[in-house]
Amino acid sequence: MKELIVELPGKDYPIYIEKGLFGRLGKEISKIYKGKKVAVVTDENIAAEYGRDVEADLLSSGFLVKLVIIKPGEKSKSLEVYAEVCDKLLEFGITKGDLIVAFGGGVTGDLAGFVASTLLRGITYVQVPTSLLAQVDSSVGGKVAIDHPRGKNLIGSFYHPRAVFIDPEILKTLDSRFLNDGMAEVIKYACIRSPELFEKLSEMEVEKDPLNGLEDIIYTCCKIKSGIVQRDEKDAGERMVLNFGHTLGHAIEKYYGFEKYSHGEAVAIGMYAITLKTEEEGITKAGTAASIKRLLTKYSLPFKIEGMDKPGLLEAIALDKKSDGDDLNIVVLSEIGDGYLKKIKKEEILRYL
Structure with a gap:
């Protein structure tokens, strides 16, 4: 397993990168979270592909689990969807001591992270990115946000996850267009910092x-x-x-x-x-x-x-x-x-x- 530590004043957090990591997500989360309730925010496409597996894995690790499913696409980063997700989490009885899992691509990570940063004035969350774009960029660094009709990511905050779990194997199910979509961010990194x-x-x-x-x-x-x-x-x-x-x-x-x-x-x-x-x-x-x-x-x-x-x-x-x-x-x-x-x-x- 490859590991990086993001070192920040008063808050360090790890990034774990390993093929097959998704298969033991519950076990890895139990190492850093001792509570009971886990709310997984994901989109319809990811839920259809992996929803049952992630729910079963978390249940087998002793957690009470709630899947909160949104529609895929940038339009879910809205005030309306934000309010819907908050409502479902409150219905689940989530507290400040519980955990949110952002399980999906950049849209899900941004939305779920923003919900975590604001609901009850802050709930611990982890990032489990499922797209290349999210794995190389948006899941790291603590920028979370939703969009406004006047522009992208205009409503947001800096709120770092407790950990980031990256499994490159999960990219096998990506359509080639969206794999290439993530390569644009990889090329960006090469352009600005790595010949x-x-x-x-x-x-x-x-x-x-x-x-x-x-x-x-x-x-x-x-x-x-x-x-x-x-x-x-x-x-x-x-x-x-x-x-x-x-x-x-x-x-x-x-x-x-x-x-x-x-x-x-x-x-x-x-x-x-x-x-x-x-x-x-x-x-x-x-x-x-x-x-x-x-x-x-x-x-x-x-x-x-x-x-x-x-x-x-x-x-x-x-x-x-x-x-x-x-x-x-x-x-x-x-x-x-x-x-x-x-x-x-x-x-x-x-x-x-």
Whole structure:
């Protein structure tokens, strides 16, 4: 088993990564939680595939279990669904001393984590991410949130899990589109902090076995993120480099109603668009955008879209969380492996499209 410790003032927590870990989830949870009630928040797709197994496993470990099932997709990160989940948990009789398990992809993790951070002013929770995107990114770092009609993740908090349990084997049931969706976040990590990972991704033979080597890749991404989070827990500086491609990506998701492009696909477009422009401006080393494009293409990720209404996109960006008055912090590369923050005027973002 691979293990990382996220070290934060007054709160450290482990990240466990191992193939087959899901099969003994109840046993692992019982090592860190001595209470009785466990509420598992998951979506319909994950519940259909794994719901009975996870419930039986937790029951066999002596827990009282409640499955709270939401609809899959970004639209479940809403105030309405948040209220529904809270109501079901209160009906279960959950207390501050009980445990919530966020069992699913990024949407489930964000929603369940936000519920945990707010219900009864805070309930302990663990992350059990089931998508590659969640395993390498959203389950680590304590950012939990729901969306607002004006933008993505606008209502949220920093609330770290008690532990993160990652089983790469669970990715076998993922549709190839959503495996590639997670690879966009992996590519992000390579772009901002690891030329070695970028080279490894370029050399991998994904056609033969797309899951080969993923355990090491997940560990590398979690190590990069945990290091950054330890230095900047509350997103005041360095942590914002984790948003490479996300300013445009989130705006693209919202512009298309969270239906046309997945999160990873939108971020992929954002990474390439920003880098293409900064390379033209001499900020980024020549050839970097082409290298990113080749890697995105290898993993069947888009890199460009045509015909967007730029004023409409600017409106979607207006409430970006990285805004600072009339300014916007965007993440740019000097070269592969070296990402940093650049402050621009909000209206300037249109030059990067």
